[in-house]
Amino acid sequence: MRSALNELPEIPALVADGVITDPDSAKGRLLSASATLFKQKGFARTTVRDIAAEVGILSGSIFHHFPNKESILLAVMSEAIYLALARMRNAIEGEASIPKRFRALVRCELEAIHGFTGVGFTLLSSEWRYLSEESQKEVLKLRDEYEAFHRGVYAEAKEQGLIKVEPFFLRHFLRGALAETANWFHLDGDYSLDELVEQVSLTAALPS
Amino acid sequence: MRSALNELPEIPALVADGVITDPDSAKGRLLSASATLFKQKGFARTTVRDIAAEVGILSGSIFHHFPNKESILLAVMSEAIYLALARMRNAIEGEASIPKRFRALVRCELEAIHGFTGVGFTLLSSEWRYLSEESQKEVLKLRDEYEAFHRGVYAEAKEQGLIKVEPFFLRHFLRGALAETANWFHLDGDYSLDELVEQVSLTAALPS
Amino acid sequence: MRSALNELPEIPALVADGVITDPDSAKGRLLSASATLFKQKGFARTTVRDIAAEVGILSGSIFHHFPNKESILLAVMSEAIYLALARMRNAIEGEASIPKRFRALVRCELEAIHGFTGVGFTLLSSEWRYLSEESQKEVLKLRDEYEAFHRGVYAEAKEQGLIKVEPFFLRHFLRGALAETANWFHLDGDYSLDELVEQVSLTAALPS
Amino acid sequence: MRSALNELPEIPALVADGVITDPDSAKGRLLSASATLFKQKGFARTTVRDIAAEVGILSGSIFHHFPNKESILLAVMSEAIYLALARMRNAIEGEASIPKRFRALVRCELEAIHGFTGVGFTLLSSEWRYLSEESQKEVLKLRDEYEAFHRGVYAEAKEQGLIKVEPFFLRHFLRGALAETANWFHLDGDYSLDELVEQVSLTAALPS
DNA sequence: AATGAATGAGGGTTCATTCAT
DNA sequence: CATGAATGAACCCTCATTCAT
Numbered sequence: 009m010r011s012a013l014n015e016l017p018e019i020p021a022l023v024a025d026g027v028i029t030d031p032d033s034a035k036g037r038l039l040s041a042s043a044t045l046f047k048q049k050g051f052a053r054t055t056v057r058d059i060a061a062e063v064g065i066l067s068g069s070i071f072h073h074f075p076n077k078e079s080i081l082l083a084v085m086s087e088a089i090y091l092a093l094a095r096m097r098n099a100i101e102g103e104a105s106i107p108k109r110f111r112a113l114v115r116c117e118l119e120a121i122h123g124f125t126g127v128g129f130t131l132l133s134s135e136w137r138y139l140s141e142e143s144q145k146e147v148l149k150l151r152d153e154y155e156a157f158h159r160g161v162y163a164e165a166k167e168q169g170l171i172k173v174e175p176f177f178l179r180h181f182l183r184g185a186l187a188e189t190a191n192w193f194h195l196d197g198d199y200s201l202d203e204l205v206e207q208v209s210l211t212a213a214l215p216s
Numbered sequence: 217m218r219s220a221l222n223e224l225p226e227i228p229a230l231v232a233d234g235v236i237t238d239p240d241s242a243k244g245r246l247l248s249a250s251a252t253l254f255k256q257k258g259f260a261r262t263t264v265r266d267i268a269a270e271v272g273i274l275s276g277s278i279f280h281h282f283p284n285k286e287s288i289l290l291a292v293m294s295e296a297i298y299l300a301l302a303r304m305r306n307a308i309e310g311e312a313s314i315p316k317r318f319r320a321l322v323r324c325e326l327e328a329i330h331g332f333t334g335v336g337f338t339l340l341s342s343e344w345r346y347l348s349e350e351s352q353k354e355v356l357k358l359r360d361e362y363e364a365f366h367r368g369v370y371a372e373a374k375e376q377g378l379i380k381v382e383p384f385f386l387r388h389f390l391r392g393a394l395a396e397t398a399n400w401f402h403l404d405g406d407y408s409l410d411e412l413v414e415q416v417s418l419t420a421a422l423p424s
Numbered sequence: 425m426r427s428a429l430n431e432l433p434e435i436p437a438l439v440a441d442g443v444i445t446d447p448d449s450a451k452g453r454l455l456s457a458s459a460t461l462f463k464q465k466g467f468a469r470t471t472v473r474d475i476a477a478e479v480g481i482l483s484g485s486i487f488h489h490f491p492n493k494e495s496i497l498l499a500v501m502s503e504a505i506y507l508a509l510a511r512m513r514n515a516i517e518g519e520a521s522i523p524k525r526f527r528a529l530v531r532c533e534l535e536a537i538h539g540f541t542g543v544g545f546t547l548l549s550s551e552w553r554y555l556s557e558e559s560q561k562e563v564l565k566l567r568d569e570y571e572a573f574h575r576g577v578y579a580e581a582k583e584q585g586l587i588k589v590e591p592f593f594l595r596h597f598l599r600g601a602l603a604e605t606a607n608w609f610h611l612d613g614d615y616s617l618d619e620l621v622e623q624v625s626l627t628a629a630l631p632s
Numbered sequence: 633m634r635s636a637l638n639e640l641p642e643i644p645a646l647v648a649d650g651v652i653t654d655p656d657s658a659k660g661r662l663l664s665a666s667a668t669l670f671k672q673k674g675f676a677r678t679t680v681r682d683i684a685a686e687v688g689i690l691s692g693s694i695f696h697h698f699p700n701k702e703s704i705l706l707a708v709m710s711e712a713i714y715l716a717l718a719r720m721r722n723a724i725e726g727e728a729s730i731p732k733r734f735r736a737l738v739r740c741e742l743e744a745i746h747g748f749t750g751v752g753f754t755l756l757s758s759e760w761r762y763l764s765e766e767s768q769k770e771v772l773k774l775r776d777e778y779e780a781f782h783r784g785v786y787a788e789a790k791e792q793g794l795i796k797v798e799p800f801f802l803r804h805f806l807r808g809a810l811a812e813t814a815n816w817f818h819l820d821g822d823y824s825l826d827e828l829v830e831q832v833s834l835t836a837a838l839p840s
Numbered sequence: 841a842a843t844g845a846a847t848g849a850g851g852g853t854t855c856a857t858t859c860a861t
Numbered sequence: 862c863a864t865g866a867a868t869g870a871a872c873c874c875t876c877a878t879t880c881a882t
Contacts, residue, residue, distance in 0.1 A: 024379075026354070030409050034866075034867095049345070050260065050346070052258065052260030052261065053260065053345075053346075055851065055852080056851085056852060056853085057217075057848080057850090057852095059849085065866090065867070065868085066851085066867075066868055066869060067853085067869090067870095068853080068854075068855085068867080068868065068869065069866070069867050070853095070869070070872085071852090071853065071854080071855095072865080072866060072867070073866090076852075076853075077851095077852065077853090112301075133399070137257070137258050137261075138258070138261075146227045160320060172418050172421075173415055173418045173419045174415065177412075177415040177419070178419060180393070180396060180397070180400050181393035181396070181415075181416065181419055182393070183390040183393040183396055184393040184394070184395055184396025184397070185388070185390070185392040185396075186392070187392055187396065188386070188388060188389070188391055188392025188393075188395065188396075189392070192388050193342070193388075204385075207381055207382065207385040207389075208389065210380050210381045211381045211385070211386060211389055211419070211420060212421075213380075213419075213421035242841085263875085263876060263877080264876075264877060264878085265876080265877095273841090273842070273843090274842070274843055274844065275844090275876090275877085276842075276843060276844065276845090276878080276879080276880085277841070277842050277843070278877095279877090279878070279879080280841060281841095282844075284877075284878075285876095285877060285878090303878090430653070431784075442651070449845095450845075465761070466676065466761050466762070468676030468677065469762075471759075471871080471872065471873080472872085472873065472874080473871095473872085473873095480726060481845090481847090482846075482847060482848060483848090483873085483874085484846080484847065484848065484849090484874080484875075484876085485845070485846050485848095486874095487873090487874065487875080488844080488845060488846070491843090492873075492874075493872095493873065493874090510849070511672050521844070546747065549815070550758070553673070553674050553677075554677075588834050588835075588837075589831055589834045589835045590831065593828075593831040593835070594669070594835060595819075596809070596812060596816050597809035597812070597831075597832065597835055598809070599812055600808040600809040600810070600811055600812025600813070601804070601805035601808040601809045602808070603808055603812065604804060604805070604807055604808025604809075604811065604812075605804070606810070607757070609804075616760070620801075623798065623801040623805075624798055624805065626796050626797045627797045627801070627802060627805055627835070627836060627837075628837075629796075629835075629836075629837035635879090658862090678855085679854085679855060679856080680855075680856060681855080681856095683878075685880060689862095689863070690863070690864055690865065691855090691856085691857090691865090692857080692858080692859085692864060692865065692866090693862070693863050693864070694856095695856090695857065695858080695864075698864095700856075700857075701855095701856060701857090
């Protein structure tokens with residue numbers, strides 16, 4: 009999955025800019041392993057020894073890269089949003105019509121949720137409370153930027169009379185609905201991602 | 217809020233049947249305090265001492281009522297579903313038309329999420345992972361019953377041509393969307409519960 | 425040594441008042457063992473496991489009696505001063521003349537330093553820095569009371585023309601000189617405590 | 633303060649002889665920083681990272697100059713005594729009468745305690761326990777030489793009938809009294825060093 | 841039922857020290 | 862000489878659980 013990630017043109021640029029940690033560096037491998045474990049067992053039940061073992065180092069070595077366990081969670085979350093933002097802008101680029109843009113965004117978010125950008129995206133909600141207040145504020149800024157992007161497209165849809173519901177509500181509903189897919193939808197299951205996207209659009213009564 | 221709860225006709229009956237613990241008993245107060253704390257700080261970060269302190273006993277005494285910490289979570293979740301099931305059946309009873317039943321169900325779930333039945337309902341997803349596999353299966357049975365009820369109403373709506381999306385998908389989408397309201401909607405905020413219900417219906421393109 | 429301590433009339437009263445921990449209680453044994461170890465190896469090098477092992481419990485059990493390691497040091501120091509204050513008042517009581525009171529005080533402090541009141545007194549200076557600022561202030565209050573008592577007697581000596589040096593300086597000099605005896609004087613060595621007291625008085629040119 | 637130190641004629645000689653590390657060398661700066669930190673926070677609480685940061689290098693680099701942390705403490709202490717010895721011999725040189733020699737010694741020791749020879753002198757007692765037994769023996773040899781020097785002058789005073797107390801006791805008392813000044817006397821406070829010397833002499837009933 | 845002291849395994853974190861670069 | 866990632870043992874502390882009272 010990471011290899012697919014690396015093929016995207018924008019990721020190396022992010023890494024070069026220092027926004028995203030190089031996934032092949034020690035820190036990057038630490039982040040990747042942490043994300044996986046946090047998702048599997050939750051932040052509280054994941055020990056730093058677990059993480060270290062996963063990467064093949066000793067627990068003490070973790071603290072050369074992160075000052076404490078919480079900062080790992082913060083990094084996982086921040087990078088997940090940075091990646092999602094980059095992928096989102098990319099996805100929108102080629103699409104002119106609003107229905108297509110809408111579908112592109114939905115698909116993009118689903119990809120983020122189902123692991124195309126590492127495994128961090130679902131953590132944003134599930135492990136949110138384990139972030140310190142300070143960290144929450146930090147991540148919130150990024151999330152707001154991300155959310156605003158979505159709401160902007162919905163607003164255009166509303167203006168064009170394509171949907172009836174307020175963008176504010178629609179975004180909240182959709183975020184919840186898409187996040188929940190993590191609990192029942194599987195990439196290698198009965199339905200494809202495209203079918204899922206279509207059902208979402210159908211629900212929102214959006215013409216194709 | 218509990219006082220309002222007690223006025224509902226169906227709760228005393230459930231208590232009398234032994235399905236729900238009497239909220240005024242020691243065990244009931246324990247459950248209520250646990251639910252609140254689990255929601256506030258999460259299961260992992262809530263200590264049995266926290267719970268005991270909230271009720272005014274010492275931590276050791278908790279184990280006269282529950283064999284271990286996890287069983288408290290199990291009880292909180294089970295009772296939350298029992299309550300939700302009872303309230304749901306109640307809510308449907310008087311409604312004949314499908315659109316009205318749909319709205320009744322949505323409203324009922326929102327009430328459960330926003331604390332009308334204690335605070336347990338949101339825990340079902342957020343703290344799910346802290347249940348042992350055995351307990352998960354136990355709760356799953358109840359959840360399935362609850363979910364089937366919802367899907368049943370949606371299936372009728374689909375048969376009547378009121379909605380286009382498959383009931384299976386719609387239920388998953390709606391569950392996610394409604395659960396997410398816990399993170400942004402507040403009962404004493406700018407919008408009423410009725411308005412929220414209406415926006416949900418609007419999104420699903422359901423006629424009134 | 426503790427048995428001798430218990431014979432003193434004032435100690436049981438202190439214990440009864442809750443000022444001093446009962447040396448036979450779990451907490452009291454913890455304090456006594458801690459004091460010994462802190463003196464032997466220093467606060468920083470003494471582990472809570474060391475202390476627990478000395479008392480015959482497990483390390484975790486310590487935290488039922490003290491919130492953290494530092495609070496043990498605080499308790500050891502506080503109680504040492506309380507004991508010293510009580511013993512000092514007792515020692516002065518029967519002595520009318522200033523030279524005799526002076527000698528009684530010197531002897532009393534030497535007894536405190538050389539273990540007649542537990543082993544805490546020397547820790548006051550040697551492990552002082554390991555107290556949090558907050559705790560330092562707390563202990564400082566007690567120390568000030570203790571110091572004022574000594575200075576008071578010296579001031580009388582000065583008024584009576586028995587000594588030439590200022591009480592302020594004398595007290596500082598004497599405290600240092602007496603504290604230092606911990607490093608070279610031994611109760612079972614070549615000199616008795618009384619001889620030591622006499623040499624101190626001789627140094628200060630105090631008539632007998 | 634180090635600049636004043638460097639003006640003294642004997643220091644460069646000691647450096648040239650290899651007895652004292654050149655304070656401008658990397659090792660010298662390391663020692664100086666260590667002494668300061670050891671005094672501020674104690675040996676146990678000072679990390680090698682602290683020391684390294686103070687000098688502007690990384691922690692690993694320290695071990696090119698010292699085999700381990702304890703050897704830094706040993707060096708700090710040894711050099712402090714070498715310096716004190718040299719300064720002491722210097723101070724005595726011009727003084728013929730015993731009272732003047734006595735005062736010169738007292739002043740010299742106070743200067744050592746209050747930072748005229750780096751900050752190492754008070755560490756000799758406060759951090760003594762963190763020296764390995766082997767190192768303690770090594771330092772003890774130097775200390776004995778230093779102590780003998782003092783006792784020698786006191787013995788002459790006793791022979792001349794200037795003091796009554798035994799040199800053995802007097803030296804112990806004085807060492808304690810002077811060391812304690814580190815805790816209450818400040819060079820820029822209400823009293824001058826000369827006044828302090830005078831009060832000490834007064835206490836010992838020594839004629840001027 | 842409740843207490844509260846004790847358990848004991850395990851948690852996050854620290855830090856002197858090593859060593860390939 | 863200096864770096865800095867890694868080590869690994871040890872540290873303080875937490876906490877669900879037990880049990881004699």
